Structures are given as C-alpha cells and as structure tokens.
Amino acid sequence: MINIRKFEKRDIPFKVKWINDPAINKYLHYDLPLTEEKTEKWYETLEERHDRIDYTIFYQNKPVGIIGFLNIDKRNRKAEYYICIGESAYLGKGVALQATDLLIREANKTLGLEKIYLFTEIGNVRAQEFFRKVGFEKEGLLKKDLIYNGRYIDRFIYALDVKLYIKNSNGVNINEN
Template sequence: MSTVEPQPPAPHTVTLHPVEEADRLRLFTWRNSADVAPFMYTDHQITAEEHNRWFDGLGQDPSRLYWVICLDGVPVGLANFADIDLKNRRCAWAYYLASPSVRGLGVGSFVEFWMIEYAFNVLKLEKLWCEVLLSNEAVWKLHQNYGFQQEALFRGHVIKEGEPRDVVGLGLLTSEWAARREAMRARLADKGYVA
C-alpha cells in the first residue's frame, strides 16, 4: 500500500487595485472596526459624513494614492501613499489588513514589497517613510526587515484611549532598497508569492 505525501497548500494571490466607488462602504466599515481603529492615530468613530467627504476627495489630490488589497480576489485591506512630494522625491505610506484571519499569511510582506517597488520604480522617488505606533511592534519590525531604518521616536505623539502614545518614524532610501530587494523577493518566493 502506497502512501500519498500531503501537498503544500496552494499559494495565495495578492493583488492591489485602485479604490473605486464599490469600496466606499467597505472602507467605512473597516476604518471603524475593532481590528483597524486601534492602529490609527484617531480614536473616534468616523461618521458617514466624514467618510464620504474623505472618499469623495479621492483622486482629486495628486499627493495621495489608495489601493484595496485583495487576497485570492477578496478585499482584505487598504494601502496608500500620502504626502507625495515629487520635488523632493519622497512620500509617506501606510497599509492595514482589515481581518485578523489574513494576518500571518504573508499578505503584509507582499504589500510591503509592492508598495516599495511602486514608490521607487513607478513614482521614481528617493525616499519612502512611515510612522507606526510603537505598540504596533509587528508592523514596524516588518518595515525594518525590508530595510527601513528608525529615524525618529516621537514621544507622546498621539492620544489613544486618553493616553499619550509614542510613534516610531522609519525611512527607506532607494539605494538601501537596491541592496535588500533580491533577498526580500526570495523570501516572498519561499512563501509562494511572485513579486
């Protein structure tokens, strides 16, 4: 009697598509969810009016770009560039995964790679930077794995749940990414992702 070796699970497919009208309610729900709100700078529940004002402004501000992250075709999060400064060739970026069930699958790693590549190869920037709550250690450590350097510790920078919270400022230069890129691509390939 022969035994059948278990096959590894099929790799997931991560894609990003520009935010569109069909995402309006989804983003509103995500932003106010208990899985996302604790990692944002603001604590209050976003009202429908606030959200609609923000959403209606998308595409009108050339310094901001937004994408919905999909896992196997299912929307699972949001990624964005902000403060795109073509003169100084830099911008900020952020992302969130709206469901804890997709965390640990390598989705964040794929998004990190994709966004870095877009910043340096499409927008032709020299620097990508971000700010992360110090308590969100998993995310700022992921950034560091991709070559981001801690450039600042903003003490008591935001008020969360009535208390001042520290924020880590991180930055990545295109020259640093060039030295890290292939190693990070190989790590994604080990997880079954093609970047």
C-alpha cells in the first residue's frame, strides 16, 4: 500500500541519505553533501512558507521517497512538481505513479491547482518516460537553464492540466509484485 504524509522532522535522516546517494542524485541540483544540520534548518522554515509543500512517500509503512510542490502560485493556480524515490528497491514498482496520483488529487482538493509543471534535464530519459506516463506533456526546451558544478544544464519543461487529469483518470493502480 502506498500513502503520502506531510514531511516531518523525523524524516530528515531519510532525505539526507537519499539525496547524498550518487545513484539518486545524478539529476538533482543540491549543494552536496546534504547534511542533517542543513536539512533541519530548511525544515524549520517550512511552517512559515506557503510556496511549497513536502510529503514523505511510504510503501507498506516504510519511507521510500519524497514528493511535493515548489513555487506554489495560488493566484495562477499552478505549482512545480518534484519527486525522488530514494530506495532503489522500490523503483519500477508503481510507487512513484501512485504517490503522484495521490499528490495531484490532494493538490486539486486543497490548493485548487489547475496546472502542475516540472523541469527535467534532457538526459534524464527515465524520468521523462515516467512523466509522460502520468500525463505530463513536454512544453519546451530551456537551453543553458542552470549552471551546476560549473556546467550548463539544458532542461525540458513539462506540464499537466490537472482538471483534464482528474477527468480522465480514476486513480492509478499499483503493481505490488
């Protein structure tokens, strides 16, 4: 069973472990290594912020990743989506798909979002396949969008029409094999 709950202080060690894992962070743009101290300072700012919401993903009550929205823009009813499955044993099992569905439905109810967008490096083909499977559509290419570790990063921008997603989806099924 998959569920998501708001990120809590006790989740910090998991986030630090996942983000510092080279198999996980290849396409993430964190100032590495991530430390528990730095993450605790970040966590302390969350309650005051209204521009983001962070959740921990659970698979059979075990924390396996993080998911959420950044740059929440209530006026324009849009936000930037992110996800990170931190436990590689749970990749390809439908966890990300189910967690994303839960997040989109929650955002539609509580935030009234109509558009969800994301950025992905052009080389991150596995993520792009996942985003298309969810229903995100590629809207464009942003050349030299970031400078990370001294190199330029080209990124695609994808977007999802939330109302269309809700209309065309009865929820997703998870393959628990």
